[in-house]
Amino acid sequence: MDAASSDERGTTERVLTLLGLLQQRQVWTGPELADRLGVTPRTVRRDVERLRTLGYPVHASQGVGGGYQLGPGQDLPPLLLDDEEAIATAVSLLAGAGDAALRALTKLDRVLPTRLRHEVRALSGSVEFFGTGRTPVDPEVLMTLARACRDEAEVGLDYPPPDFVREVPPGSEVRMRRVEPYRLVASDRRWYLLAYDLDRDDWRSFRVDRMTDVSARTWRFRPRAAPDAATYVQEGVASRVYPHQARFLVYASADTVRAQIPASAAVVQRRGSELCEVLSGAGSLDVVLMHVLLLGHEFEVLDPPELGRRCRALAARLLSAGATISLVPDMEEP
Template identity: 80%
Template sequence: MDAASGSADRGTTERVLTLLGLLQQRRVWTGPQLADRLGVTPRTVRRDVERLRALGYPVHAGQGVGGGYRLAPGQELPPLLLDDEEAIATVVSLLAGAGGAGAGDAALRALTKLDRVLPARLRDEVRALSGSVKSFDAGRAAVAPEVLMTLARACRDEVEAGFDYPSGSEVRRRRVEPYRLVASDRRWYLLAFDLDRHDWRSFRVDRMTGVSARTWRFRPRAAPEAAAYVQEGVASRVYTHRARFLVRASADTVRAQIPASAAVVRRRGTELCEVVTGAENLDFVLMHVLLLSHDFEVLDPPELGRRCNELAQRLLRAGAAMPPEQDTEKP
């Protein structure tokens, strides 16, 4: 390809991108209006519209009064064209969502995609603006967006990460292969392979300090399913006592009654489910399962079944001690 043809191709590409931006700005453009804005003939506009259609953009052409070119919603999401101001606004909004309360991990996934293509000239402005965005809802533990982005990049690029993390009364440096960030209703967690302990671990992101990503790449291992692993750890593995119940209700019904961070609910047919949870006190676990108002059986541990019988006897004695109700109805 000679210099002239290369320059022509770049000119065509820039013009088609400009056309796409115009179609995204307002509902309908006539052919002459687009030709005037682009400085080309209506025939060139028609050719450029066909190029956009070939790329997956559904550009519709209407005839007569009120007709013109219109960008319609498509079956699939094609590439989205953003100018500098739109890109900054999008990234700042996603940063606020990812680091604040009520956020889902979809915001973080979108951020990592934008982070790959965001021009360097915009990064300082994004950082300055994101620092001015706060949330009044304190439902989720606060995490700096920069920390989430550092960990998300490390997961995406498959590079080792390091951070200081409390262990008992000490704070130790952890070296990990990061795999996934998982959002719960209250916190962010990182699923990672701990290089010093040679095992999988989940870490609370709000407890991390000194978070950094290294340039050392790792070969991905066969990893557990991230959300399930983190949920089971949060709901049961971190507690002194781990309990399993067979509940006589559908899994969907029980999931609506118990927060995901409090228990793992596994389907056991249409009208049965298994509930796995944990606590520091077995009475606390029993109280919460009892308040679900469904019949249940204790599967594990054995001492929990014995505790059920002890409490049942105590309740029966308490009920038997009540004086009989007096008949107050007059003849």
């Protein structure tokens, strides 16, 4: 190891030791720190500036009782991450999107250097939620998409046809898409990207876990007037992706119904204190009807008209089935 490398390592170790001392006590004078570190007060001042450059809030005060004091974040351990590691850690926490992950992200934000804090917050601003978003995805893909949303950069990705739900069978067609990414949206099950599909000239939502070969391009785009990301994706997941959709007026509060239905299964809109509208979809209208029936609330069918006829037919069958049941009398105990 050459002399320059040795000096650099010594400086790094001394700065970390200084940070540890500042975490141990509320206030240190310059001479006290110089004595503990075995350096001059001038070197202490330089090391304090190094900590400030890294984003640690070290405050200095003059006079009796004055000295150096570490600001918010003093109870947290040193952040020994380079720029890419810190950003990757933050995006990985976003990918988890659970309560614990978000608490950890908040703590990480407190100790990030200013230059990184701005970037991570910008990436976080590219993410929206409905539900709790707990399905893990590749953090590198998520980071690429979040940065592209932030930088307004075109993205290329491979995406299977919509009729494949989970895994693309060998030999099946995977289509390359060129999109203008707008927002990442986390549901209670999966991550989605709201983007403008350049080949289809329209807005589309894409499941992040189904994407492959995701790459940001050098082309920049001018943002278009976009729909609300969370609402668009939620409505698409709850209705447009299914062959049959239906709307109901449910006689219960929106909060009550939202607690009964996963956010990815239906869109619930408030229509009054004890009234809401439910938009849902399924493979058949009968399945949609049964889902709403099982909520246990009074309801009306708003759309489609065919579903109203199905309700009457189902009611007639249920009445007929009930009328034919033979009731067995209670048996008396001997």
